[in-house]
Amino acid sequence: MSDIYMPRLSDTMEEGVISSWLKQVGDKVSSGDVLVEIETDKAVMEYEAYEDGYLVKQAVSEGETVPIGAVIGVIGDSPDAVPEDSGTKAPEAAGEAPAEDAAPAAPAEAPAAPAEEAEPAGDGPRPLSSPLARRLAREYGLDLGQIKGSGPKGRVVRADIEAAAKSRDGQAPAAPAQAAPSAPAQAPAAPQQSFDDGRDSEEVKITNIRKVIARRLTQSKQEVPHFYLRRTIDAEALKALRAQINEQLAPTGVKVSFNDLIVKAVATVLRRHPAVNSSWVDERLLQHNRINVGIAVAVDTGLVVPVVHDTDKLPLSEIAQRSRELAGKARDGKLTPKEMSGGTISVSNLGMLGVDSFSAVINPPEAAILAVGAMKQQAVVRDGEIVARNTIALELSVDHRAVDGAVGAAYLKELAEVLEEPMRIIL
Amino acid sequence: MSVITYRQALRDTLRSEMHRDENVLLLGEEIGVFEGSYKITEGLLKEFGERRVRDTPIAEEGFVGAAIGAAMLGLRPVVELMTINFSLIAIDQIINHAAKIYGMFGGQTSVPMVIRTPGGGGQQLGATHSQNIELFYSFIPGLKVLAPSTPAEAAAMLRAAIRDDDPVLFLENLGLYNTKGEVPDEEVVAEIGRAAVTREGTDITLIGYSRMAAVTTRVAERLAEQGISVEVVDLRSLRPLDRETIVESVKRTGCAVIAEDDWLTYGIGAEIAASIQEGAFDYLDAPVRRVAMAEVPMPYAKPLETAAMPSAESITTVIHETLSAVGRRVG
Numbered sequence: 001m002s003d004i005y006m007p008r009l010s011d012t013m014e015e016g017v018i019s020s021w022l023k024q025v026g027d028k029v030s031s032g033d034v035l036v037e038i039e040t041d042k043a044v045m046e047y048e049a050y051e052d053g054y055l056v057k058q059a060v061s062e063g064e065t066v067p068i069g070a071v072i073g074v075i076g077d078s079p080d081a082v083p084e085d086s087g088t089k090a091p092e093a094a095g096e097a098p099a100e101d102a103a104p105a106a107p108a109e110a111p112a113a114p115a116e117e118a119e120p121a122g123d124g125p126r127p128l129s130s131p132l133a134r135r136l137a138r139e140y141g142l143d144l145g146q147i148k149g150s151g152p153k154g155r156v157v158r159a160d161i162e163a164a165a166k167s168r169d170g171q172a173p174a175a176p177a178q179a180a181p182s183a184p185a186q187a188p189a190a191p192q193q194s195f196d197d198g199r200d201s202e203e204v205k206i207t208n209i210r211k212v213i214a215r216r217l218t219q220s221k222q223e224v225p226h227f228y229l230r231r232t233i234d235a236e237a238l239k240a241l242r243a244q245i246n247e248q249l250a251p252t253g254v255k256v257s258f259n260d261l262i263v264k265a266v267a268t269v270l271r272r273h274p275a276v277n278s279s280w281v282d283e284r285l286l287q288h289n290r291i292n293v294g295i296a297v298a299v300d301t302g303l304v305v306p307v308v309h310d311t312d313k314l315p316l317s318e319i320a321q322r323s324r325e326l327a328g329k330a331r332d333g334k335l336t337p338k339e340m341s342g343g344t345i346s347v348s349n350l351g352m353l354g355v356d357s358f359s360a361v362i363n364p365p366e367a368a369i370l371a372v373g374a375m376k377q378q379a380v381v382r383d384g385e386i387v388a389r390n391t392i393a394l395e396l397s398v399d400h401r402a403v404d405g406a407v408g409a410a411y412l413k414e415l416a417e418v419l420e421e422p423m424r425i426i427l
Numbered sequence: 428m429s430v431i432t433y434r435q436a437l438r439d440t441l442r443s444e445m446h447r448d449e450n451v452l453l454l455g456e457e458i459g460v461f462e463g464s465y466k467i468t469e470g471l472l473k474e475f476g477e478r479r480v481r482d483t484p485i486a487e488e489g490f491v492g493a494a495i496g497a498a499m500l501g502l503r504p505v506v507e508l509m510t511i512n513f514s515l516i517a518i519d520q521i522i523n524h525a526a527k528i529y530g531m532f533g534g535q536t537s538v539p540m541v542i543r544t545p546g547g548g549g550q551q552l553g554a555t556h557s558q559n560i561e562l563f564y565s566f567i568p569g570l571k572v573l574a575p576s577t578p579a580e581a582a583a584m585l586r587a588a589i590r591d592d593d594p595v596l597f598l599e600n601l602g603l604y605n606t607k608g609e610v611p612d613e614e615v616v617a618e619i620g621r622a623a624v625t626r627e628g629t630d631i632t633l634i635g636y637s638r639m640a641a642v643t644t645r646v647a648e649r650l651a652e653q654g655i656s657v658e659v660v661d662l663r664s665l666r667p668l669d670r671e672t673i674v675e676s677v678k679r680t681g682c683a684v685i686a687e688d689d690w691l692t693y694g695i696g697a698e699i700a701a702s703i704q705e706g707a708f709d710y711l712d713a714p715v716r717r718v719a720m721a722e723v724p725m726p727y728a729k730p731l732e733t734a735a736m737p738s739a740e741s742i743t744t745v746i747h748e749t750l751s752a753v754g755r756r757v758g
Contacts (some may be wrong), residue, residue, distance in 0.1 A: 130712040130753070131708050131709050131710070131711045132681050132711055132712040133712065134709075135710070148752050151753065151754065152752050155752070157712050157753045157754050158681060158712045158753060158754070159754030159755075160754065161755060334618065336618070336619075417548050
């Protein structure tokens with residue numbers, strides 16, 4: 001003779017409704033037969049018998065609600081076995097207040113009591129069990145009170161639960177024992193939705209970095225009122241200076257790129273335009289004392305923006321080394337959070353891919369980002385003559401909440417002038 | 428790839444970092460003319476001269492303080508404290524200055540310095556020279572504490588420590604200096620703050636750091652012969668502590684034993700055990716057990732010293748006890 005208790009069928013379940021009985025009193029029952037359908041806070045679920053015998057009592061009628069652990073029925077050895085009156089044992093499930101006529105023992109009124117506390121052995125101490133055993137018992141729908149523990153002092157451990165599940169199911173228990181972090185034996189993650197809309201698409205597995213890009217840039221375009229300032233600079237002097245610097249640096253192995261020069265200029269000029277080195281955060285305007293330039297780097301998995309901190313204070317050669325080092329780490333996925341945070345302005349350069357010019361998306365909470373196009377020969381009017389000159393198109397995207405048009409334009413003006421007389425970058 | 432000692436790995440790394448960055452300099456007692464009490468700095472005075480390899484007076488507070496000042500002004504000092512026991516004389520400089528300056532002064536200057544120092548007993552150096560007090564520093568926000576267990580890790584972590592902008596206490600161990608291992612020829616820079624699963628297993632998670640990480644690996648190898656699959660986690664970094672790697676391992680195995688060379692009460696293992704119960708409560712099949720140093724000042728007499736220290740045997744016993752508690756009869 002054994003009692004059947006209201007099982008815990010979901011993590012958040014506190015009580016269950018007997019939706020319908022599939023076995024009637026007197027019916028023969030085999031282990032594995034569906035006895036009853038139970039409606040939880042989430043779904044209607046079938047609940048099976050764990051042993052062979054006859055259903056001798058339905059303690060809760062269809063439509064009634066009882067808390068986890070309440071007796072809902074009894075299985076006996078013969079069809080006419082008489083169930084003991086449950087008074088002494090588990091709380092009899094008489095309607096909504098299961099504990100009412102039970103011994104004064106447990107304050108079982110609280111229907112919120114988790115399964116372990118509403119354990120059937122109302123008069124004995126609760127069986128010792130490991131946290132893992134308790135979790136697995138929940139997942140397998142096993143009643144801990146029915147399982148003999150093999151651990152110290154009779155503690156129920158995983159091995160006992162697995163043995164019980166095995167003997168119940170007549171086979172090795174399914175996944176949950178190994179299942180690492182996530183929830184119980186949920187259906188194996190819903191099969192990938194097929195996008196049958198005539199485009200023959202396949203879903204690409206996304207990485208965390210892609211999720212971050214999607215979230216942050218959506219946020220930027222939705223929340224940050226961008227405006228864009230464009231200017232094309234004459235890059236002849238910059239080109240000459242770079243050649244000269246690299247000649248000097250040749251013995252050290254350090255090479256300075258156009259981007260390094262631009263990053264340095266961005267920082268140096270920013271020092272004189274503190275209003276641009278700011279952030280609009282939560283209805284407050286913060287002006288930053290440090291100048292930290294972020295450099296957009298394309299990597300296999302997406303885009304990252306490592307930051308050269310205190311860019312304005314570093315010599316050009318150090319910026320070159322540092323940005324080389326950061327780009328390397330970015331490609332190896334080795335950037336630390338510290339190396340990706342604290343930026344106050346960013347530079348994005350697609351020049352090497354031949355892009356003439358483009359509008360970059362601001363990297364919040366920074367107030368501006370400089371988009372740098374390719375260096376190319378253009379016909380320019382100089383002193384009334386048309387001449388071929390190397391030029392670079394710059395475009396500054398600015399957060400209008402923090403910086404107004406004229407302020408941004410003054411910054412870009414000086415930046416362009418410095419890049420055209422690049423000795424000013426290093427002086 | 429070459430096979431060298433832990434000592435050699437440290438020396439090679441100091442040397443290559445000094446070549447890489449002229450701001451790196453060494454300070455400490457007897458590190459120059461005498462070439463180091465444990466010969467880590469052998470040859471470096473000759474190669475780099477007195478400006479960059481400085482013998483200091485026996486005054487830990489003074490030279491640790493000097494290194495902090497140097498670091499604030501842009502140098503990258505690497506201080507050698509002859510043993511971690513002597514750090515007690517400099518503890519105010521380390522805790523109240525090195526660890527605090529970046530935060531207290533609004534990030535105006537960082538303190539990019541490294542304090543290299545061996546802990547550990549087993550050499551009959553007596554109670555005051557055989558302690559494992561890395562906990563004192565692991566407790567302090569603002570410091571990083573690294574504890575490599577192999578020559579390759581020693582090299583990669585020392586490189587990371589020197590290049591890091593925060594003060595790093597770099598824990599070595601007297602019992603590890605002569606151990607050998609493969610070290611890659613290329614320069615590997617470790618990621619600070621990551622533990623490593625150094626051996627995968629399914630039955631139990633065994634956690635250690637520094638000398639104990641080496642011991643736990645041997646224990647795991649021996650138990651494998653008895654059919655017990657031990658997963659070994661080397662903490663590598665005591666601060667920041669990589670709780671995720673620990674918790675994920677225990678979620679896979681369901682039980683854990685921690686081996687530590689320090690004292691049990693309030694020790695590093697207590698923090699690990701707390702992290703496990705917080706992160707993996709529903710996955711634990713047995714109580715988390717700790718194996719640590721006996722709660723006594725280290726005895727001088729050899730048999731007593733050996734008995735006081737945690738050993739492969741004591742770890743093995745506790746693993747057997749834990750496994751038997753979850754229904755695996757072994758041993």
